[in-house]
Amino acid sequence: MRRYALFFLVSALLISQSPAPTSPTPTTRTIPLDELRDKIAGGWAGQMIGVSYGAPTEFRFNERILTGAIAWTPENVSNSLNQDDLYVDMTFAKVLDDVGVEATSQQFGTMFRDSKYALWHANLAARRALKRGIQAPLSGTPKYNVHANDIDFQIESDFIGLMAPGMPQAANRIAERAGRVMNYGDGLYGGMFVSGMYAAAFFETDPRRVVEAGLGSIPARSVYGMAIADVLKWSREHPDNW
Secondary structure, eight states: OHHHHHHHHHHHTTSOOOOOTTOSSOOOOOOOHHHHHHHHHHHHHHHHHHHHHHGGGTTTSTTSOOOSOOOOOGGGGGGGGGSHHHHHHHHHHHHHHHHOTTOOHHHHHHHHHTOOSOOOHHHHHHHHHHHTTOOTTGGGSTTTOTTTTSSTGGGGOHHHHHTSTTOHHHHHHHHHHHGGGTOOTHHHHHHHHHHHHHHHHTTOOOHHHHHHHHHTTSOTTSHHHHHHHHHHHHHHHOTTTO
């Protein structure tokens, strides 16, 4: 999987950044290849460790914070390959590898439709719709998917930011096409937010600025956007106990 990510990241670095609406001139940023490789590997490793670390506690601590120790060893990371957080990412990354960065929603949907792994919620509803002949992006709309606002794309959008280093607009364009296979509205914005943070993290080390970059990738007045803005506001007002 890192092979796919590296190919597109190196390719992406050859493209100048589009200027922001208020920027008078385009800007280009560069990153050493060794650092790029390290950040790509770290991005995938972090996601793999996170999902394999959290999987044993899923649904077991609803509405309360887990304060005790979690029994986990590095060998448990192999469990990450059994998580939809990873294998759906890999499916969509493979589409980009086969088709290119301009892959359409229908092309993402075709490979997703033919997948054999377990799915739930918006993902499962989308695959069922696709198998009935409802093509993407309609497969992710509330008309055909009662889970359209679920978090499925949010947990599967990491690969986009890894393939768009420092380029949130490029990440948004890919997310717009991939995320609509199974999600809509705030369900789509969640994935755009996460991929925007990944893209920003190639050049930004301050956690707040990374979150702010993700927030800048989605509509400010969306419910998702307002929720993130509230959290940022509260953490600034109460840094010690917000």
